[in-house]
Amino acid sequence: MLCLYSRRGIDPGKPRLPPAIATDAGDADSALRRELHFYTLYRLLEAMMLVLVLFGPVADMLGPPRHELLAPTVALSYLVMAVLLFVFGRRGDLRVATLAGISTDLLFGLLAIHAVPAAGTGIALMLMFNVGAAALLLPARYGLGAALVAVAGIIGEYAWTALIDETDRMVAEPLMFAVAYLALATLTSILGRQMRASYDLAERRGVETAHLTEVNELIIRRLRTGVLLVDGHNRVRLANEAATLLLGDAGDGHRDLGVALPELARRLAAWRQDGKADETPLQVAPDQPEIVPRFTRLLAGSDQTLVFLDDTSLVSRRAESMTLATLGRFSASLAHEIRNPLAAINYAVQLLEESDDVATADRRLLEIIRQQGVRMNGIVENVLGLARREPAKPEYVELAGFVRHFVDDYRAGHPLENDTLRASAERPQIAALVDPRQLHQVLTVLVHNALTYGRMPGEPARVTVHVELDGHQQPLIDVIDRGPGIAEGVARQLFRPFFTTSGHGTGLGLYIARELCRANQASLDFVPLPAGGSCFRVRLSGVGVRKGGGTTFDPN
Incomplete structure (x- = not known):
């Protein structure tokens, strides 16, 4: 049973197909x-x-x-x-x-x-x-x-x-x-x-059928693949939400596929004639992503055709995800093999640094080896983090106190010299549901990047970790710096794996941070600041706002 969602003028006068056949309670x-x-x-x-x-x-x-x-x-x-x-x-x-x-x-x-x-x-x-x-x-x-x-x-x-x-x-x-x-x-x-x-x-079967129809309609309507129902006269009968978004203005007010999308109508006619579909990407409008159309008959012998519009960007992301998963497994095996000799090198350097027989000039070389060993160990940790993808174990976290403790721990473990790192909160206590260990890892990546790249030339870095509630009462954690900002072209690729503008980075930090946020039903986005600088925003699932002696729970 197929139930689609019609909107944006595509056959708005037609009922959903087919209507649910249910026995009334009476x-x-x-x-x-x-x-x-x-x-x-x-x-x-x-x-x-x-x-x-x-x-x-x-x-x-x-x-x-x-x-x-x-x-x-x-x-x-x-x-x-x-x-x-x-x-x-x-x-x-x-x-x-x-x-x-x-x-x-x-x-x-x-x-x-x-x-x-x-x-x-x-x-x-x-x-x-x-x-x-x-x-x-x-x-x-x-x-x-x-x-x-x-x-x-x-x-x-x-x-x-x-x-x-x-x-x-x-x-x-x-x-x-x-x-x-x-x-x-x-x-x-x-x-x-x-x-x-x-x-x-x-009556029971009718109610079950009605429920199944509603579930089916919701699934079809929310599919990320666009779905069109086209009759034998090339009239667009129904379209789900993804299809209307992909069609954009091309489908607005047009029920004739030949008028709305002539190229798609041509491909449909060719498929009806010889049964072969042209699967080369098709761009319906300059501001819309490319789509790959697929055709199938609604029923055997029917002149109505289902057209599936696959967003090529989604296909590319799926392929990229599969490639990353394979690469992650391979990299994890390789990283484990690298770790053993790397540990031996670091241990040998430590012993040489403690020896009195090493010349002063050679100690500088040992320092370089130690630094590069630390850097290589960081690369191995990033690769292992990409491969592990451990599931989140969310719990109730009081964010204002959590951020204050995080900043104190970071200062204790990372000498800041002239740089400044501070925590602030809009309210004394804001609660969220998140895995504290993974949130700590995300903030470590964001703060490290802000202290490293978020500074004006010749000036110390000034980084703030701020906790607040947005207009929908959802908790936000902003990591803000006062640096030169990030160019628009670079900002679009910030969260792509292995993308980096630095010769010393792996390009995995922000990617892993976003994946950890997604595992916690949260999001991580870059927010440019009009006054200069950058802001990386973590949007969490809110559970309540504590005021005075009680807690007001957030319905979201």
Whole structure:
């Protein structure tokens, strides 16, 4: 089942395809009320026939009734009740309406059998439908109860008649009617239970189908691959959000694919003709990314075609991610092999520096070896960090205090000389959900870069780590420097792996920092400052803002 999202003028008047087919919660009740309607119609027919028997041309054929006053009173009263039940009986509770109907039928029916003995057998036969209908519409115990009341009534009427008056009816007749009432009530009660169970099952299946349709629609709508539905006349019927974003102004207000995207329409026509798709990248507009179209029929034999528009930038990022994963595994193996000889070199240099036999001129060479060994060890750590990608273990972190401790630890472990590094916070306490170990690693990379590159020539670096809340109450950590800033062309590539403007860097620091942020459901972005300098912003998931003695939790 395909449900797409139409917007930006692409066939806005068409419904989503196909509409969800779901059973309403009241379908079972509606079906039973339909049966109740026929039941009330039958009761009205019974009452009219009884009146016709007493007041019509066939009255002379039946002979005089047993009770001259009772017979017409019963017939007319039954007709009035039948009319009232037909008009008002279907508006209230289904069970109450059915119980009122069967009670009326049994009362007036048994009285009519007693008042008009010549028509008693026919009336008893007609009551069989009433008993069956009641058992069908009511729960089993009520339906069988109505049948038992009918059995008791028909036998009781026969016994009463036999006691006070002579009758030519045989005892087998009421007994046969009693068996018929019970058998019919049992059968229709089973059928009614099965019918209600079927409607309940259909209702559940309908709700499940509706939910699956909503999930399917959400998935299709949120797909990062653009999806178009094009009919046999090249009219764009539906498009999801990604497709409208890729089409841009080309699809705005145009339902004809040949008008909106002539090149895509040409490729579609060629695919329909020979079944071969041209998969070379296509750029629909100068400001839009290139796309690769793929075509498939919606259904076998259908003239409607699904067009998938793959964003080449997404494909490139996937390929880059796979390449980096492979490279990371290879680099990790290589880094482990480098670490052992590197440790031996560093240990040997340390021993030589402690020796008194080394000349002063040679100590400078040892210092160079030690520095390069430290640098190489840093490269190995970066490569291993790229390969590990350890999962985040988030916990509640109070950011203002965390940043203050981080700055103190960094100062203690990294002599700053004339440089300055300070922490600031908009509020005394701001909470976030993050892995503190990985956040520490991210801030170490950002602060190191700011102290290294964020300085004006000949001036000390001034770096601030600032914590605040944005307009949506999400915590932000800004690492701000007062350096020369970063050129726009360089800023676009800052987070690409192995990109660096320095001859001493690996180009992995910012890439690993962003990956660590993503692992914590956070983001890392470069924010240029109008007054000069640079800002790297970490946007975290907020959990609360502590004010005074309590905590106000952030709904985001």
